[in-house]
Amino acid sequence: MKIFVALLIVSGVFMIPITAKALTMNFDAGINGDPAYTEGDLTVSATHPTETAHLHFGDVIGGDAGNNELYSHINCVSFHCNNYEFTNANGLWDFNSLLIGPCDRLPSSDPCSATGGHVVLTSDLGHSFDLIMNRQPSETFVFDWLGITTLTWNISGNGALAMDDLVYTNIDTTPVPEPGTLILLGSGLVGMLGFRTKIRKNV
Numbered sequence: 560m561k562i563f564v565a566l567l568i569v570s571g572v573f574m575i576p577i578t579a580k581a582l583t584m585n586f587d588a589g590i591n592g593d594p595a596y597t598e599g600d601l602t603v604s605a606t607h608p609t610e611t612a613h614l615h616f617g618d619v620i621g622g623d624a625g626n627n628e629l630y631s632h633i634n635c636v637s638f639h640c641n642n643y644e645f646t647n648a649n650g651l652w653d654f655n656s657l658l659i660g661p662c663d664r665l666p667s668s669d670p671c672s673a674t675g676g677h678v679v680l681t682s683d684l685g686h687s688f689d690l691i692m693n694r695q696p697s698e699t700f701v702f703d704w705l706g707i708t709t710l711t712w713n714i715s716g717n718g719a720l721a722m723d724d725l726v727y728t729n730i731d732t733t734p735v736p737e738p739g740t741l742i743l744l745g746s747g748l749v750g751m752l753g754f755r756t757k758i759r760k761n762v
């Protein structure tokens with residue numbers, strides 16, 4: 560029995576969670592006007608102060624034609640202010656990075672050239688990131704906000720900004736034995752059976 564207990568202890572050392580790989584939400588299957596969109600484990604839902612909540616999808620970032628983005632626009636001061644919230648079906652998640660860019664491909668009737676407005680990203684853990692709409696080129700920002708539940712994207716002032724390629728990592732809170740652990744556990748069980756057999760023979 561001492562051998563069996565020892566093997567179980569050794570097996571226990573290797574009971575660690577498997578590291579999840581990073582996933583990407585690319586928004587390419589989003590339908591313009593829907594109130595929410597799910598891709599993989601992430602869902603983004605919209606709020607709107609004066610209209611029915613809706614998401615804006617479109618090919619609005621120049622330089623990657625045909626590749627759709629999720630964007631918010633414009634003139635948040637008076638009427639049109641889309642705010643978005645991201646949640647993960649698994650609960651906790653890591654927000655790793657996000658491409659943010661100007662909506663260069665919006666029609667001239669729906670411009671995004673105004674400056675001075677803000678997009679503010681926040682998490683339920685108190686993270687905050689404030690980007691002034693100053694027509695900067697598209698850029699991938701690294702956040703690495705770990706263990707969050709919700710991520711919000713809020714627009715204020717005039718302007719528009721788009722996002723794409725939201726990279727995130729699920730946090731699996733259920734420990735899964737590694738293959739090596741299963742082998743060790745199997746060895747322990749075999750060892751226990753052998754030990755019991757030996758005892759019976761000695762009796």
Ligand SMILES: [Ca+2]
Nearest residue numbers: 585626627723
């Ligand atoms: Ca995309």
Ligand SMILES: [Ca+2]
Nearest residue numbers: 618620623626
């Ligand atoms: Ca595009």
